[in-house]
Amino acid sequence: MTWQSFFNTSTMASRHLLAVYAIVILVQAGYFGWTVWQWQSLKDRD
């Protein structure tokens, strides 16, 4: 597989593979970002 075929959304299979990666990145980065934001908010209150 290449970068081009990874981002190729012409077939259902490649769209779904891309969606799997997007879910992983969004959920993990979202939770990490929320934790960092909470950490900073608490730091600003101190």
Place this chain on the structure above:
Amino acid sequence: MSAAKPIRPMQLFGFSWFAVTLVVLILGFRSAIFIVPADAQQGDVGRSFFYHVPHSMWSLLFPYINFAASLAFLYWRHRNPLKALTADALAVASAEVTVVYATICLATGSVWGKAAWGIWWTWDPRITSMLLLWLLYVAYLITRKLSSAGQTSTLGAVLSIFAAVDVPIVYMSIRWWRTQHPAPVFGGGADSGVDPSMMPAFIWNVIGWGMWGIFILCYRFALERRRQIAEQDAALRALESSLELTQ
């Protein structure tokens, strides 16, 4: 001009762990996408395996941290309240990480299922018991959020003991009942296992997502401890000011 704060050993260890985790995850991505050949039956969508399975595995391990921390909280809550608070912080952090990993497991499984089986969802024992696990830990976090102060940790700890019962059921479901979900890939008897060409990508991703989970768990735990300390300080200040008023 203020002097820059020196980096503490724990911070340095945290940054190093974070950096190594990112390197392992990049190696896992490279291996899963560019090196492993496409699955003979499923084609490229079969690469979902390298993300779905490691997240599923870790989503069954983090609940045990929550379980152990909850038991420790119940044991210490009258004997040693400071240790109990620390255990409670670990319990809430591990419950959140469990929800994150279980969410990814369910969502990626659904997307993969649509491509591989033609359906988004089925009430298969493995998938249903995993959904139940997710619901139990979401309920745990909601209970903690909504319960009145003073009862939050105890209610949560009791609920977490019931939630942990579902973990072995999820694990055993594909061994007890054979339905839509594939048979166990590992530890499922003579027919289980994957092609040797898939193993490096799989191992990189299991280690990488495990390291990431431990990193985020420790970070969330540290945040919860800071919040507890801030709340204690605020309560102490309020008590001091009320005493000054009465004098």
